[in-house]
Amino acid sequence: MKAHTKIIAASLTFLLGSALGFAAPAAENWDNHCAKCHGADGKGQTKVGKKLKLKDYTDAAVQAKMTDEEIIKVTTEGVMADGKEKMKAFKDELSADEIKDFVAFIRAFKA
Numbered sequence: 001m002k003a004h005t006k007i008i009a010a011s012l013t014f015l016l017g018s019a020l021g022f023a024a025p026a027a028e029n030w031d032n033h034c035a036k037c038h039g040a041d042g043k044g045q046t047k048v049g050k051k052l053k054l055k056d057y058t059d060a061a062v063q064a065k066m067t068d069e070e071i072i073k074v075t076t077e078g079v080m081a082d083g084k085e086k087m088k089a090f091k092d093e094l095s096a097d098e099i100k101d102f103v104a105f106i107r108a109f110k111a
């Protein structure tokens, strides 16, 4: 996705978030809670992201395999693999509405 499209998408999310009175807009939550692994651009090319082999959310094929429900479930409950926590659950830090906002935000990474 081109940078300016992403900025527009982020601003829209912000405006919508403020209009509805959410605690924090998805873009801000993403930067604070998700970007260190998934990357500010959603590509997962951070130091941690590479180690964890994170998916590239700008890839249409990756997006197609992921449902909105999965985005919400994974963010709420986290990811476990081999009995170890790979991604923590965010249900204690973010509200259900904030978590739901990630769906549109993550979808907007798609090129």
Ligand code: HEC
Binding pocket: 029, 030, 033, 034, 035, 036, 037, 038, 048, 052, 053, 054, 055, 065, 066, 067, 070, 071, 072, 074, 075, 079, 086, 087, 088, 090, 102, 106
């Ligand atoms: C400690 C690093 C880390 C952080 C921080 C993190 N994640 Fe993840 N995330 C992972 C790992 C590991 C996976 C599982 C591998 C994968 O799906 O790429 C994952 C998977 C996901 C998936 C599932 C993809 C699918 O295919 O179903 C979503 C959606 C997701 N993360 C969203 C988020 C959101 C939103 C945040 C911030 C609130 C976040 N992640 C924070 C490491 C992280």
